Amino acid sequence: MTLFSVHFVEAQLTDLARLEYSFVPKSESEDQYTRLRALVNYPIKTSEDCYLIIGAEYNRIILNLEDEYPFDKSLLETINIIDLNVAYTFKTSEKWRLGLKFNPRIASTLTEKLTSEDVFLNGGFYAINDRTKDESAKKPYRLILGLTYNTTTGLPFPLPFVSYYRRVNDKWSFSAGVPKSNLKYFFTDKSMLQTFVSLDGYFAHLQRPQQINGKQIDNISLSLAVGGLGYEYCFTKNLVAYIYTGYTFRLNNVLRNDNRDEVFKLNDVNTFYLRSGLKFKI
Numbered sequence: 001m002t003l004f005s006v007h008f009v010e011a012q013l014t015d016l017a018r019l020e021y022s023f024v025p026k027s028e029s030e031d032q033y034t035r036l037r038a039l040v041n042y043p044i045k046t047s048e049d050c051y052l053i054i055g056a057e058y059n060r061i062i063l064n065l066e067d068e069y070p071f072d073k074s075l076l077e078t079i080n081i082i083d084l085n086v087a088y089t090f091k092t093s094e095k096w097r098l099g100l101k102f103n104p105r106i107a108s109t110l111t112e113k114l115t116s117e118d119v120f121l122n123g124g125f126y127a128i129n130d131r132t133k134d135e136s137a138k139k140p141y142r143l144i145l146g147l148t149y150n151t152t153t154g155l156p157f158p159l160p161f162v163s164y165y166r167r168v169n170d171k172w173s174f175s176a177g178v179p180k181s182n183l184k185y186f187f188t189d190k191s192m193l194q195t196f197v198s199l200d201g202y203f204a205h206l207q208r209p210q211q212i213n214g215k216q217i218d219n220i221s222l223s224l225a226v227g228g229l230g231y232e233y234c235f236t237k238n239l240v241a242y243i244y245t246g247y248t249f250r251l252n253n254v255l256r257n258d259n260r261d262e263v264f265k266l267n268d269v270n271t272f273y274l275r276s277g278l279k280f281k282i
Contacts, residue, residue, distance in 0.1 A: 016041055016238075020277030022200075024224070026246070027269045030249035033222065033253070035059055037277070041085065049097075055085035063200060065266075071210045071255075075111065076220060079204045082106040089128075099126040099146075107152070107204040117218075118204045124148035124161065132167065141166040144177075152203035152221075182230070190234040197227045197246065206255075215263045217255040225250040226273045243276040 021038040041055035061079035082105065089099040094216065101124045108118035133197035134140060146161040163177030173184045180198035187193065201223035209218050228246015253266040 015039065016280050016282060018277060020275065020279075023274040024156070025253075026067075026267050027219055027271045028269075030064075032062075032064040034064065036062075039083075046088075049091040051089050053085070053087040053089070055083075055087075057081075057083040057085065061204075062259060070219070070235055071212055071264075075204055075208045075210065078109065079108045079202065079220065080106070080108060080128065081204065083204060084162060095129050095131070096154040097128045097130065101126070105152075107202065109204070109207050112207040115207075118207065120151045120203075122148070122150045126161070129201065129207070130178040132165070136222070137225055139166055139168060140260075168202075193233050194230045194232070194244070195228070196230050196281055200224050212255070214262045215261050218258045218259055219256040219260060220254070220266075221260075222253045223250070224248045224252070224273070228273065238282065240279050240281060241277075242279070244274070246273045247271070 017040045018038065020035075022033075022035040026032065037057070037059045039055065039057035041053055044052045044054065046052050048147070059079075059080070059081040063073075063077055063079070065073045065077070069184060084104050085101065086103075087101040090098055091097050103124075103135075105120045105122060105123040106114065106118050107120055108114070110118070123144055126144055128277040129141075129143045132142050135279060142163075142165040144161070144163040147158040149158045149162050154276040161178070163175065165173065165175040167173040171186050173186070175182050178194060178199060182194045182196040184192050184194040201221065203219065203221040205219055206217060209216050211217075226246045226248045228244060230244035232240055232242040246269045251270050254262050255264040255266065258262050276281050
């Protein structure tokens with residue numbers, strides 16, 4: 001079943017619900033970045049092999065800034081990112097399925113009344129070839145090709161998206177793509193270990209702009225690339241607990257002006273990374 005493939009970029013392929021905690025400390029500092037995340041997706045069957053998926057996701061990002069900074073830290077202690085996910089997917093042949101996704105987003109400190117600067121429009125188009133449930137396939141695989149548009153990237157054109165997953169045998173599988181690639185080893189059907197490389201981050205509007213050295217800050221962004229180890233345990237076929245730990249090899253936490261130019265760097269020192277949670281999947 002591949003109806004949630006269109007939601008791949010922000011969630012795992014088949015998530016119906018997820019609760020997650022992330023933690024990134026600042027090296028040689030008391031500063032911390034914490035993210036609390038919750039999402040839910042609900043599929044509605046419109047006809048044979050056709051589904052409308054309605055979902056929502058909430059991220060609460062807490063910036064514990066303990067160091068001294070040349071601005072009022074209290075105005076950006078909490079970042080709120082609220083997504084509405086609307087997707088439609090349908091089969092075009094025995095092997096291929098197409099998906100469309102529309103993803104309006106609010107990303108802001110939400111200290112004032114909501115404005116157009118707090119709202120971002122994202123979306124994508126995907127073609128999915130899923131043979132993971134095909135019993136005749138000796139090495140089950142899933143291929144996703146697509147185009148995505150994200151206003152927070154600052155690029156005024158769609159970006160290509162490619163993801164490939166293959167189950168090599170009973171013990172090994174791998175996934176290559178963005179935002180995550182991994183190599184998994186299955187101890188049992190319920191217990192698995194993986195090495196991974198992934199991208200993470202956010203972009204949000206600051207509703208109360210400030211001045212730093214005569215320059216105004218209007219936005220905040222975090223981008224990081226991390227590699228490490230992960231462990232998953234399946235309590236049931238649908239309920240999974242997981243933990244990922246690693247070290248960043250690229251980290252950039254920046255305050256930006258209205259043109260998204262860098263004004264002040266909060267952190268660019270690589271550090272420890274932790275992400276854990278519980279998900280319910282199909």
